[in-house]
Amino acid sequence: MATQSGIYHQTYASDMQLRPTTMQRVRLVLVAALLVIIPFVVDSSTQRLVNTVVIAAIGAIGLNVLVGYTGQISLGQGAFLAIGAYSCGLLQAYLNVPWPIALLAAAFISALLGGLIGLPSLRLKGLYLAVATLAAQQIVDWVIINWDPIDGEINGRATDALRIPGNALFGNADLRLNNNDTLFYIVAAAILVVVAIATTNLFRTHIGRAFVAIRDQDIAAEVMGVNLHRYKVLAFMVSSFIVGIAGALLALQSTAISFERFSLSVSIEYLAMIIIGGLGTVSGSIYGATFIVVLPEVLRSIGRMLTGTDAASLSEFNRVLPFVQEGVFGVVIVATLIIEPEGIQRIWRNIKDYFRLWPFSY
């Protein structure tokens, strides 16, 4: 990475800054301004899409802590999300817990269960661990489908879905989250900012550095005094704490949740987010989440523009669209891995470097 010249740190404080250059600070202000402006300028359907992006970004950061930073491959992201979502939903449905407390409790429950799911990582690594987390995914799916208290009913019809009451806060129905997209955005975006800053800083502490050491060479890390067992389980717990928040937000966003939203394909989508965005970076998680959530919508809009409005071409459009979305999803993953394995985050950095050094090449 090309750095701006003419920066001389004279104090430790300035040396440890996350964003030492003026350009970086300007961009930070721009991003902050964008986050604030969004709810004022977009229509309600776009707002819902933005909310989905924010939830996905939180979940992707959580997964990146585990996969990108600690190197423990997980195919069980859907299970972690489900634990967060159902903890939050059940607390509200049965105990009438106000949503901020349910959200926080869900994160802690997820962290505990995540640590439990992470236990196989003590003896397994690589592909064996990946399939063991697949086991967690299948078992959690099974519990959701077959555990009776979670089977609710919608419009009098028994389903596997759980209804989320979206409790009013302080007796004020306006402070419910699942009927107020703007309020939801404010809450979710604030959480995203906190999670992003906390995660960035986590990897400047000894815990975070231990995670990275485990990723780079676990045996060497152990020799150098990193307690593998402790830090592997801790990585699972930190990761599922963050993912649990994302799951709880998913529950709070909707009026009902069901197991289809936490299936294996969701786990794969999240893995795609961090691969496409960039493994082991917080900004990459956010880029990747945005990309994967927005891509199908963009494809839908392009498709709409290209097809006619008569019934025949509309039905053809509806037949073809899901396959095109899936195919493009696959092509993007494969292309990213072959062309730029470090993802969007690296591409963005290359662009920045190009303009910073322009007209020279280095």
Next chain:
Amino acid sequence: MDPNEVLKFLRLTYTGFSDGALLALIALGLVLVFKSTDVINFAHGEFMLLGGFVGYQLLTITASWGIDPTLGTILSVAALVAAMVIVGTLVERLILRPLIGEQIISVIMVTIGLSSIIDAIVGLAWGTIPQPLPYSIVPAALSGRWQIEMEGARRPLNLPQEAMLTILVVVILVVLLMVFFKRSKYGIAMRATADDQQAAMSMGISIRVVFGLTWSLTAVLAGIAGLLIGELTNAVGGDIPVVGLRAFPVIILGGLDSVAGAIVGGFTIAMLETYASGYIDPSLKNVVPYIALLIILMIKPYGLFGQKRIERV
């Protein structure tokens, strides 16, 4: 003993046995790839899907020529094998080769991306409605049903003979593979590569050829498995990859790099599934293999027959 219970046990065992042969066949393809290329192929189920639909298309074409089903089946299977060889070679050349030496997560993700692509292609070409095969590929000798009667039982046991087809196919394929690996030049090259890539290379074995061959072989196995599923379930449809997913506990149980493990694991997992769903609760079918898997991994982290890797830093 209650005769009804005896017949139920026989029925479950028979189902588990034929199902196990299918799982073993699928697991075999996964193990072959992992053994020589260190890749776990998450697109194997989609290879099966593709093979099933290509097979369906070939059978439809031969049926339209009006030739005898036996000859038609032979022609179609031969063409299917050729088609899957091309698919396997292309996949290896275009997608897997650029990623040789990359970290595990990249290799996993590239096969997952590939699975999405194949899914989309099959969906666009053949749609989502399950397609019944134009004629049965089961030899006439296996097309009947076995009736086992027992005194005092409510009704006789009625077993479809065609389930034996899977067992027959698996036995033939395993024998062919064994001869291939023991006797042929390429088979020996593949075993050498699986054992030690560096040493194999310095002995003049072309790793590229071996990798291409491995992927072709696994694609052929997957294609045959796909067509078999189409025959056993009476139609090829979008749910074939789900069967492929069931092979993951099998290969982990047996050990990722063990051919014997794939076969033993296939039968073990299938028996567990059938007994659990038959005696305890049908919904357990999907989850029991994974519970067994977790328990076994806790005791033997490299599966039952997997090679323990010694790591140097």
